[in-house]
Amino acid sequence: MNQRFSKKEHLCSKKHIQLLFSEGSSHYKYPFKLLYYHLQPPQASAVQLLVTVSKKQFKNAVDRNRVKRLIREAYRRNKTILEKQFEKQDDSLLIGLVYTAKTILSYEEIERKLILILRRLTEQDEETAS
Numbered sequence: 001m002n003q004r005f006s007k008k009e010h011l012c013s014k015k016h017i018q019l020l021f022s023e024g025s026s027h028y029k030y031p032f033k034l035l036y037y038h039l040q041p042p043q044a045s046a047v048q049l050l051v052t053v054s055k056k057q058f059k060n061a062v063d064r065n066r067v068k069r070l071i072r073e074a075y076r077r078n079k080t081i082l083e084k085q086f087e088k089q090d091d092s093l094l095i096g097l098v099y100t101a102k103t104i105l106s107y108e109e110i111e112r113k114l115i116l117i118l119r120r121l122t123e124q125d126e127e128t129a130s
Helices: 014-023 061-078 080-086 107-129
Strands: 025-029 032-039 047-053 092-099
Touching (some): 014 032, 014 047, 014 092, 025 107, 047 080, 061 107, 080 107, 092 107
Parallel strands (some): 047 092
């Protein structure tokens, strides 16, 4: 299985980002607020991810970038949870992860919470599909 986090998996389109924030659904699981939106027709990648960290919480860009790196790495290593589910469907999933904690958590804690969120997202999608 491909473990890369390529450019086509990044959510970069301003139009899609605006759609995600305006019409997407959300869940909260500390330290993340999860936004997601099912997009028709399918895009280049079945799942596209956007990671944001508040400038208000982390004044230094070094800290914001470190948190984003930790989140992207945790996602990269565990994205197969989502990809198995959404590759066989005829739509794309846009995901936004907003980091809400006031401190930088350890990589292990971030990864554990991210796995919980991804599993919850796949379970919810299975419920709506049936």
